[in-house]
Amino acid sequence: MSKKVAVVAVAQTPGAESKDNLYDQAYHVTREILDKSGLNREKVGTIVSAASDIFHGGISCANSYYWETTGAFLKNASRQDGESLFAFFYGVMRILAGHYDTALILAICKGSENPENDACTLMFSDPFYQRELGIQETIAAALQMRQYMDKYGVTKEQCAGVSVKNFRNALGNPYAHKRGRYTVKDVLESGMLADPLTELQVAPKSEGIVAVLLASEEAAKKITDKPIWFKGYGSSLDNYFLGDRNLLEGQLPAAAARAYKMAGINDPRKEIDLAEITEPYAFQELLWCEDLGFCEKGGGGKLLESGITERTGRLPVNPSGGVLANNPYVSRGLQRVVEAVLQLRGEAGEHQVDGKRKTALAHGTHGFAGQCHAVAILGS
Amino acid sequence: MNKEFKTIKTEIRLPYELAYGATWTRFFEGMSNQILYGSKCEKCNRVLVPARTFCPRCFIDTKEWVEVPQQGTLTAWSYVNYRYFGQPTTPPFIGALIRLDGTDVDFVHLLGGFDLSDFEKVRKIVKNGMRVEAVWANERKAHIMDIRYFKPLA
Numbered sequence: 001m002s003k004k005v006a007v008v009a010v011a012q013t014p015g016a017e018s019k020d021n022l023y024d025q026a027y028h029v030t031r032e033i034l035d036k037s038g039l040n041r042e043k044v045g046t047i048v049s050a051a052s053d054i055f056h057g058g059i060s061c062a063n064s065y066y067w068e069t070t071g072a073f074l075k076n077a078s079r080q081d082g083e084s085l086f087a088f089f090y091g092v093m094r095i096l097a098g099h100y101d102t103a104l105i106l107a108i109c110k111g112s113e114n115p116e117n118d119a120c121t122l123m124f125s126d127p128f129y130q131r132e133l134g135i136q137e138t139i140a141a142a143l144q145m146r147q148y149m150d151k152y153g154v155t156k157e158q159c160a161g162v163s164v165k166n167f168r169n170a171l172g173n174p175y176a177h178k179r180g181r182y183t184v185k186d187v188l189e190s191g192m193l194a195d196p197l198t199e200l201q202v203a204p205k206s207e208g209i210v211a212v213l214l215a216s217e218e219a220a221k222k223i224t225d226k227p228i229w230f231k232g233y234g235s236s237l238d239n240y241f242l243g244d245r246n247l248l249e250g251q252l253p254a255a256a257a258r259a260y261k262m263a264g265i266n267d268p269r270k271e272i273d274l275a276e277i278t279e280p281y282a283f284q285e286l287l288w289c290e291d292l293g294f295c296e297k298g299g300g301g302k303l304l305e306s307g308i309t310e311r312t313g314r315l316p317v318n319p320s321g322g323v324l325a326n327n328p329y330v331s332r333g334l335q336r337v338v339e340a341v342l343q344l345r346g347e348a349g350e351h352q353v354d355g356k357r358k359t360a361l362a363h364g365t366h367g368f369a370g371q372c373h374a375v376a377i378l379g380s
Numbered sequence: 381m382n383k384e385f386k387t388i389k390t391e392i393r394l395p396y397e398l399a400y401g402a403t404w405t406r407f408f409e410g411m412s413n414q415i416l417y418g419s420k421c422e423k424c425n426r427v428l429v430p431a432r433t434f435c436p437r438c439f440i441d442t443k444e445w446v447e448v449p450q451q452g453t454l455t456a457w458s459y460v461n462y463r464y465f466g467q468p469t470t471p472p473f474i475g476a477l478i479r480l481d482g483t484d485v486d487f488v489h490l491l492g493g494f495d496l497s498d499f500e501k502v503r504k505i506v507k508n509g510m511r512v513e514a515v516w517a518n519e520r521k522a523h524i525m526d527i528r529y530f531k532p533l534a
């Protein structure tokens with residue numbers, strides 16, 4: 001039985017709209033990752049996909065439609081609905097359980113074809129209470145942001161600073177969907193959506209077929225000389241109803257603590273070398289940094305201003321541009337793994353962080369205002 | 381607007397009929413009578429509103445029904461002034477979290493009862509921590525919008 005699991009190959013599509021159809025696009029990404037790893041389809045042990053069926057795909061029971069595009073013909077495969085970082089961990093466990101030497105994780109989302117994210121996330125609201133009030137993910141995030149700024153005195157300029165940093169980082173990322181040089185003023189004046197959120201503080205809807213090939217220690221050595229090892233994982237889920245939750249004391253600290261424990265990390269500020277985190281709303285990067293233990297409670301704004309989380313900083317956060325720059329809804333958590341792997345391998349190109357980095361954190365979240373969180377630790 | 385490449389436009393419209401269940405039937409029927417029901421958990425002593433069949437933290441049945449005050453304190457708000465597909469409420473509107481007196485969770489609803497057309501004016505009126513009160517619709521249908529909105533108390 002394998003004690004260690006490695007990421008041995010990654011592949012992804014750009015976030016911008018393509019004229020390819022989902023079926024062909026998923027095949028092309030699967031083909032690419034197999035070619036990169038030198039495996040043929042028959043050699044892949046098992047497949048775990050992540051997709052959000054009807055709302056983000058326009059087709060129900062969608063895995064039956066795209067199974068063959070993932071190479072799953074005649075294989076043991078299953079589908080995770082929702083956040084793809086969960087699918088990543090299911091793949092890890094299948095290898096750790098000793099049944100498979102390799103696992104392909106494929107997240108599928110073609111955001112350019114969907115209704116706007118708010119229309120989809122309105123359907124995440126329960127039909128009796130929250131949905132009839134019009135509550136969707138953006139409004140939930142705006143309520144959380146109001147409480148965050150009120151409680152800790154984090155300023156709207158500090159929140160907007162996340163957008164400035166991440167869109168600028170995305171200038172170096174060929175897969176990013178949105179990128180640009182903006183000022184804090186540009187971000188704050190970009191048009192109100194749900195106050196205090198403005199347009200440039202809200203992630204777009206992007207395309208993202210994202211693939212990760214996992215392998216046992218033995219199999220990894222045959223496939224690559226640059227394996228990136230799985231070190232730890234944790235997740236934690238909060239209550240459903242928005243009003244039942246303390247939106248500033250969520251489940252990310254619990255998810256992170258589980259991942260840190262598995263990875264043997266005692267001081268994340270010193271031991272994490274870079275983080276790719278899921279911040280569909282700019283301020284959430286600050287709040288999540290606090291929850292991950294990168295700074296003290298309420299210190300997210302100051303952390304950003306210190307420059308530590310810049311691509312050139314001690315602990316770069318979202319050197320790819322993060323989810324603000326690229327938001328393939330379901331695929332975004334697995335995309336954080338892909339970006340972390342590229343950084344640890346030194347293969348991130350123009351958005352490569354400075355210096356040698358050994359340990360990376362990837363974070364995914366789904367549900368309103370971070371109801372559910374997952375954290376993965378990877379190391380070279 | 382058509383894209384530069386060949387696409388097919390499709391819509392998925394499917395009718396569903398979803399049961400309210402015993403607890404929420406009673407809760408929403410209470411609303412049609414201008415009563416807000418909550419449930420008290422005998423283990424953690426929290427009063428949950430809307431009423432629940434079980435306490436999601438303690439994972440036991442809630443047995444005690446309580447009539448919840450219709451005044452409370454604003455804990456979060458967002459002025460929403462854009463449209464999205466399926467939106468049931470007409471913008472501009474204000475989504476809000478309200479801690480009703482004597483309860484231990486926030487009640488999600490809308491703020492209103494004053495001029496919402498100018499955000500700068502709204503911002504002068506609405507503050508977290510302000511006191512608010514439910515305003516009932518004249519015609520009620522055992523539905524969450526039987527409360528039109530919560531209005532600021534002077």
Ligand SMILES: [Zn+2]
Pocket residue numbers: 421422423424425426435436437438439
């Ligand atoms: Zn309880």
